[in-house]
Structure formats: structure tokens, C-alpha cells
Amino acid sequence: AGGLADPDSLKDPDPTRAVQKAFDALFPGWKVSGIRQKLDDNAAEWDAAFVPVWRGRKNIVSTMPPNGETEVVLSRTVQLPKRHPVLIMELASCAKDTDFLLRVKVDGRLVFGPRVVCTLDERPYERIVVPLERWRGRQTKIEVVHECNGWYLEHAFWSKLEIAEGDGKERSGPVGVVRAEVFPAATPKSTRWKKRGVWKYVTE
DSSP: OOOOGGGGGGGSSSSSHHHHHHHHHHTTEEEEEEOOOOOTTOOGGGGGEEEEEEETTTEEEEEOOOTOOOOEEEEEEEEEEESSSSEEEEEEETTOOEEEEEEEEEEEEEEEEEEEEOOOOBBBBEEEHHHHHGGSSSEEEEEEEEEEESSOOOOOOEEEEEEEOOOOOOOOOTTTTTOOOOTTTOOHHHHHHHTTTTTOOOOO
């Protein structure tokens, strides 16, 4: 896909409004809360709300929590498809040695996560599909929660965020178990990992 017709229209001095404009343009229907309220005057490219190109893909929205305790929440109330509804996300972390946490709630109930998202150079984006079969055909509030995992470059880069009709074979894994890629360049934030006994590493 090409770039937006007028990317400058997404600029705004208020970070929350800037991110909301980017979501309205690229992922309409999603509402944003919990965005960092002040950016550095010399902010890097990845500190913008709309990123024209990131890790090989065009038209990316970046979210970043305001601090280590506050979550970014992307929410949408929508009538789900009657056949095999799914939430599809394709997203990236800031760099190969950075990560963040992702959760999904449906009508306030946790249905996915917490999950560590830590994408690699050879796989710059992760595709996550969350089945919503239990709520098919219903008016439902979906919340996607982006949370810090140690407060170090906790940016999330969104390439896709949509509700669609799946094939009925999707599985998102058990709630409460985090899956993460471990590689020599990464140094886990040990204090965070020790606090959450249900978390585990899976080495690939």
C-alpha cells in the first residue's frame, strides 16, 4: 500500500489527539487512552504517532504508555460477525532487544495475555489472532491493552488491528501464560519476571 494522501493532516501538538487521528485514518472505530502526554523536542522517528515506514511496512501507528504504571488502551464497541469472529493484530516492538506486554479483554473479561511481544530482525512483525467465538453476533466491547514490561523503549508499532471472520481453527493459547522469544542479545528485566510466577520463557 502507498502512503496516506496527506500524512501532515495527522500531526497534532497533543500526543493523544495525534495518535487518535492516526487510528481514525488507519484503523477507524478504535478509541485510544493512556498515551504519553509529552514528547521530547528532538524525538526520534519512532516517537511519532504516525510512522510512514517502520521495519519494512508502510502506514504504521505507534503507541507508548506515559509511564511504567499506566496502560495504553485501544477500545471499540462493535457488532461481531456471526461466523468465527476473530481479532487480528500485526505489530512490532521498537527494536530486537525491547518488548512490551499485550492483553485483550472482551466486555471486561481477560481473554488473551499477558503476552510479551518482542519481535526479531528476521521476523519484524508478529501476527496475533484472538478468537472471539463465544461472543459471535453480539454487540461487544473489545479492549486491547498495551502495557510496559520494565520501562525501556516500550513502543508498540501497529500494522494491522481489525475484527474479521476467521475459519474457526484459531487458537490464542491459555490466559496467564506469556510466550517470549529469548536470544543472546536480550537481557530480561529480571525483577519483572520474578514477580509474575505464571510467566515463562519459550526458547526457539
